Amino acid sequence: MQGAPFLAFVQIIVYTGAVLMLFLFVIMLIGISSSDSVVETIKGQRAAAGLAAIGLFVILILGIGHAAIGPAARTTAANNVDNLTGLARLIFTTYVFPFEVTGALLITAAVGAMVLAHRERTTPKPTQRDLAARRLASGHLAPDPSPGVYALHDAADRPALLPDGSTSELSVSQTLAPRDPNAETPPVRPELPASATTEAES
Amino acid sequence: MSPIHYVALSVILFVIGGVGVLVRRNAIVVFMCIELMLNACNLAFVAFARMHGNLDGQVIAFFVMVVAAAEVVVGLATLMAIFRARRSASVDDANLLKY
Numbered sequence: 591m592q593g594a595p596f597l598a599f600v601q602i603i604v605y606t607g608a609v610l611m612l613f614l615f616v617i618m619l620i621g622i623s624s625s626d627s628v629v630e631t632i633k634g635q636r637a638a639a640g641l642a643a644i645g646l647f648v649i650l651i652l653g654i655g656h657a658a659i660g661p662a663a664r665t666t667a668a669n670n671v672d673n674l675t676g677l678a679r680l681i682f683t684t685y686v687f688p689f690e691v692t693g694a695l696l697i698t699a700a701v702g703a704m705v706l707a708h709r710e711r712t713t714p715k716p717t718q719r720d721l722a723a724r725r726l727a728s729g730h731l732a733p734d735p736s737p738g739v740y741a742l743h744d745a746a747d748r749p750a751l752l753p754d755g756s757t758s759e760l761s762v763s764q765t766l767a768p769r770d771p772n773a774e775t776p777p778v779r780p781e782l783p784a785s786a787t788t789e790a791e792s
Numbered sequence: 793m794s795p796i797h798y799v800a801l802s803v804i805l806f807v808i809g810g811v812g813v814l815v816r817r818n819a820i821v822v823f824m825c826i827e828l829m830l831n832a833c834n835l836a837f838v839a840f841a842r843m844h845g846n847l848d849g850q851v852i853a854f855f856v857m858v859v860a861a862a863e864v865v866v867g868l869a870t871l872m873a874i875f876r877a878r879r880s881a882s883v884d885d886a887n888l889l890k891y
Binding site: 592593594596597600601604608609612613616617619620631635636639640642643646647650651654659660661662673676677680681684685688689692695696698699700702703704706707709 | 795803804806807814824831839850853854855857858864866869873875876884
């Protein structure tokens with residue numbers, strides 16, 4: 591096709607392995623609730639953007655239409671051995687200084703990302719003794735009840751039913767609770783599952 | 793396919809990325825569109841390298857890929873820092889330096 595097998599594999603490895611994973615992590619941390627707003631902050635910005643895009647497209651297409659872009663050249667001395675050897679020869683001879691600079695750039699980017707994502711701890715980290723004291727002071731020593739997962743709602747954000755029919759707020763994780771404010775409240779008395787009723791009738 | 797088809801495809805991808813950068817307000821989507829534009833440039837580089845029969849374009853595309861990876865690392869870390877402070881990933885909300 592394009593005669594660039596090395597770049598094809600590097601593209602796949604770098605983009606699926608690194609960049610898209612990074613995007614997924616950030617989407618996971620930020621959340622999908624941050625939807626795009628449809629309000630135009632600058633008046634007529636979308637129309638102007640569309641016009642600019644059409645203009646850019648026309649200019650670029652006219653440019654490459656005018657340019658004499660010929661057919662693919664025959665294999666020359668640059669890539670007559672194979673693609674990988676030719677690329678390695680170029681990167682480590684002609685482009686060896688840019689190659690070193692990209693190494694420095696990658697180190698700088700990694701350190702910069704660590705600095706930007708670092709959050710200074712303002713309170714001392716609670717020790718095991720502190721955690722035990724907090725649990726004793728909280729009143730209930732046992733772990734929080736597990737969420738109620740029913741046959742109808744196979745989800746962990748449903749609160750558990752208490753013996754008196756009310757629901758236990760403790761059973762839902764605090765990170766899950768605000769996620770779906772419009773969720774229907776679980777029934778106070780869950781209906782018996784179908785198999786149970788048929789068993790009772792028979 | 794001759795190189796002109798690849799160059800035309802890269803123009804289309806570049807314009808799509810440009811529209812995304814101009815129109816979308818979500819910073820993550822803006823980053824994805826910048827990646828799309830960089831990859832359109834890569835495609836054009838590789839097509840031109842094939843047209844001229846040498847490998848310099850492929851080396852440049854390789855360097856562009858490295859710089860894109862570094863850019864997305866720092867950009868997404870900045871996005872995380874902004875989201876932590878402002879609770880929003882919209883590019884309109886980061887306007888502290890505006891006035």
